[in-house]
Amino acid sequence: MGLDTGDTAWVLISAALVLFMTPGLALFYGGMVRSKHVLGMLMQNIFAMGIISVLWSAVGYSLAFGGSGRFIGDFSLAFLNGADGITGTIPTMAFVAFQMMFAVITPALITGATADRLKFASYAVLIAAWALLVYFPVARWVWNSNGWIFQMGALDFAGGAAIHINAGIAALAVVLVIGNRIGHGSEPMPPHNLPTTILGTGILWFGWMGFNAGSALAANGVAAQAVVNTHLAAAAGMLGWLIAERKQAGHATTLGAASGAVAGLVAITPCAGFVGGASPLIIGAVAGALCYLALGIKARLKLDDSLDVIAVHLVGGIIGTVLLGLFADTGVNDGGADGLFYGGGVELLVDQVIAAVSVLIYSFVVTYVIAKVIDRTMGLRVDSNDERAGLDQSQHSESAYQA
Amino acid sequence: MRLVTAVIKPFKLDEVKDALKAIGVTGMTATEVRGFGRQGGHTETYRGAEYKIDFVPKVRLELVVDDAQVDEVVDTIASTAATDKIGDGKIWVTAVDRIVRIRTGEEGSAAI
Amino acid sequence: MKLITAIIKPFKLDDVKDALKAIGVTGMTVTEVRGFGRQGGHTETYRGAEYKIDFVPKVSVETVVSDAQVDAVVDAIASAAHSEKIGDGKIWVVDVERLIRIRTGEEGDHAV
Numbered sequence: 001m002g003l004d005t006g007d008t009a010w011v012l013i014s015a016a017l018v019l020f021m022t023p024g025l026a027l028f029y030g031g032m033v034r035s036k037h038v039l040g041m042l043m044q045n046i047f048a049m050g051i052i053s054v055l056w057s058a059v060g061y062s063l064a065f066g067g068s069g070r071f072i073g074d075f076s077l078a079f080l081n082g083a084d085g086i087t088g089t090i091p092t093m094a095f096v097a098f099q100m101m102f103a104v105i106t107p108a109l110i111t112g113a114t115a116d117r118l119k120f121a122s123y124a125v126l127i128a129a130w131a132l133l134v135y136f137p138v139a140r141w142v143w144n145s146n147g148w149i150f151q152m153g154a155l156d157f158a159g160g161a162a163i164h165i166n167a168g169i170a171a172l173a174v175v176l177v178i179g180n181r182i183g184h185g186s187e188p189m190p191p192h193n194l195p196t197t198i199l200g201t202g203i204l205w206f207g208w209m210g211f212n213a214g215s216a217l218a219a220n221g222v223a224a225q226a227v228v229n230t231h232l233a234a235a236a237g238m239l240g241w242l243i244a245e246r247k248q249a250g251h252a253t254t255l256g257a258a259s260g261a262v263a264g265l266v267a268i269t270p271c272a273g274f275v276g277g278a279s280p281l282i283i284g285a286v287a288g289a290l291c292y293l294a295l296g297i298k299a300r301l302k303l304d305d306s307l308d309v310i311a312v313h314l315v316g317g318i319i320g321t322v323l324l325g326l327f328a329d330t331g332v333n334d335g336g337a338d339g340l341f342y343g344g345g346v347e348l349l350v351d352q353v354i355a356a357v358s359v360l361i362y363s364f365v366v367t368y369v370i371a372k373v374i375d376r377t378m379g380l381r382v383d384s385n386d387e388r389a390g391l392d393q394s395q396h397s398e399s400a401y402q403a
Numbered sequence: 404m405r406l407v408t409a410v411i412k413p414f415k416l417d418e419v420k421d422a423l424k425a426i427g428v429t430g431m432t433a434t435e436v437r438g439f440g441r442q443g444g445h446t447e448t449y450r451g452a453e454y455k456i457d458f459v460p461k462v463r464l465e466l467v468v469d470d471a472q473v474d475e476v477v478d479t480i481a482s483t484a485a486t487d488k489i490g491d492g493k494i495w496v497t498a499v500d501r502i503v504r505i506r507t508g509e510e511g512s513a514a515i
Numbered sequence: 516m517k518l519i520t521a522i523i524k525p526f527k528l529d530d531v532k533d534a535l536k537a538i539g540v541t542g543m544t545v546t547e548v549r550g551f552g553r554q555g556g557h558t559e560t561y562r563g564a565e566y567k568i569d570f571v572p573k574v575s576v577e578t579v580v581s582d583a584q585v586d587a588v589v590d591a592i593a594s595a596a597h598s599e600k601i602g603d604g605k606i607w608v609v610d611v612e613r614l615i616r617i618r619t620g621e622e623g624d625h626a627v
Contacts, residue, residue, distance in 0.1 A: 032561075036460075187414060188566045190559060249560045259562060295563045308562060385488075388414065389445070397448045399456075406520075406609055420551060420569060430552035430605070432522050433570055465520075467607050497609050500517060503589055505596045505603035514605065 014214025024203025031197030040391025112307030113171035160270025168314025180304035233284030237264015240288025266316030325349030442490030554602030
């Protein structure tokens with residue numbers, strides 16, 4: 001297989017689309033926090049574009065895709081030396097760029113859970129350590145042909161397990177260490193600017209086209225199917241969430257529409273290039289409704305997962321990863337497998353569950369240890385005066401809105 | 404009648420409102436204001452340029468109450484809004500000559 | 516002189532301003548405020564979490580007038596701001612001891 005310019009163009013464009021998702025995520029989250037913390041939230045997200053990109057080029061790509069280990073790569077491609085060949089039909093460097101944007105957004109997803117209380121310097125150490133010890137190894141397991149989950153036969157088209165389950169369970173671990181916001185449960189903390197959140201949702205939805213369809217690593221039928229699946233799952237996710245919300249709380253809300261779309265996008269992520277027909281609609285709708293119902297988990301646990309990373313990313317990621325075991329169809333992608341509903345028996349379903357549970361356990365344990373060590377040494381959380389004053393002022397010496 | 408004006412920390416607003424409701428106060432007006440006091444301000448830095456922000460966000464509460472209730476209202480605000488940290492705010496009381504409820508045209512105590 | 520403060524429904528502001536201009540009031544200060552009163556609030560729901568919003572948007576109009584004008588101004592505001600629905604607001608009057616126009620240094624009724 002030689003280099004294909006069409007494939008190359010699509011993957012390069014997709015890299016840019018995925019890059020755009022991180023500022024989109026920043027706005028999505030930023031609108032939901034209180035106004036004195038909005039810059040803190042935006043900063044945590046865009047800072048990932050800085051630190052993770054540098055780490056990725058230095059060692060991340062090599063640890064995820066270098067060497068032949070089943071659990072971790074090596075340093076043979078450090079600083080991208082030797083990454084100048086061809087991968088499939090595209091330049092390896094295009095693959096490096098595309099995967100770099102995935103590495104950037106994944107740790108940024110965690111910030112929604114710890115909103116309004118994470119000390120910035122500690123956050124910087126947290127996501128650097130998390131990328132090195134959690135994300136790079138898990139990306140290896142799932143996406144490198146030597147990785148043990150890849151070899152087992154589990155499928156993860158664009159990151160249901162590697163990204164959403166991984167970041168979602170990590171969010172839970174960090175919240176357990178950092179604790180709840182001051183006033184959580186007693187002071188009202190409604191979103192300060194939902195229009196910003198809606199703008200962020202639009203950017204995420206747009207970028208997700210590259211995230212999922214770019215994962216075909218080619219401009220072909222699978223990519224086209226992934227574009228349609230991605231869009232339909234977001235649409236059905238929005239409807240699923242709104243129906244559940246309207247039934248339970250009485251109103252269909254704009255934040256609900258945005259959250260449902262994101263839940264649908266999360267759930268279709270592992271499935272995007274492996275399913276077809278009505279499957280994206282079912283997967284999206286189920287994710288929208290179940291993620292809405294999962295909002296209750298944090299209340300029952302009295303856990304301040306501030307912006308519902310667990311309900312949307314962890315639960316949505318699990319739904320997508322497991323449903324792929326039912327809906328995968330080799331008629332759509334012969335590089336995939338058939339799920340239970342398409343004559344493949346339970347084998348894929350079992351592999352999917354093993355993949356989900358493995359990532360869940362590994363990410364939770366390692367993230368908890370990282371967070372605990374940072375908390376003991378430099379302190380994960382701002383002091384109470386700084387939290388009251390807001391992250392914008394205390395961490396960054398700025399304010400978002402001048403009086 | 405007296406007008407009670409209190410300038411308090413913004414995050415204390417809900418607690419103060421609930422405490423006033425509990426002693427029978429049926430109305431008040433809240434305004435986002437900026438206050439300059441002993442708490443001092445903070446500095447913000449934009450591209451290396453420092454700005455001293457002397458005025459910090461506060462909430463001003465205003466309510467008109469019967470003479471008989473003034474002390475209870477002031478005490479309630481004072482105890483609820485207190486955090487013991489500098490910048491808790493101030494409360495003052497002024498005399499009201501006339502008060503009208505717009506919808507009904509009622510005046511005096513009936514209008515409170 | 517007296518300071519007249521009126522808390523009114525926001526959509527009534529233009530009517531009130533026009534009514535005051537018509538009787539010769541030359542200045543006023545308007546602030547967006549939030550009021551809590553018999554009108555009650557509403558609830559908002561974000562991702563299943565209900566928030567009771569007790570404070571609803573209101574506009575505060577403040578104007579300092581000469582003693583002779585007080586009743587005309589209060590009556591003008593009361594009739595212009597009136598909608599007969601609960602939540603029309605309140606008007607109160609407090610005494611002003613001293614008033615200065617900053618540009619000219621004029622004091623008292625000349626500064627109104």
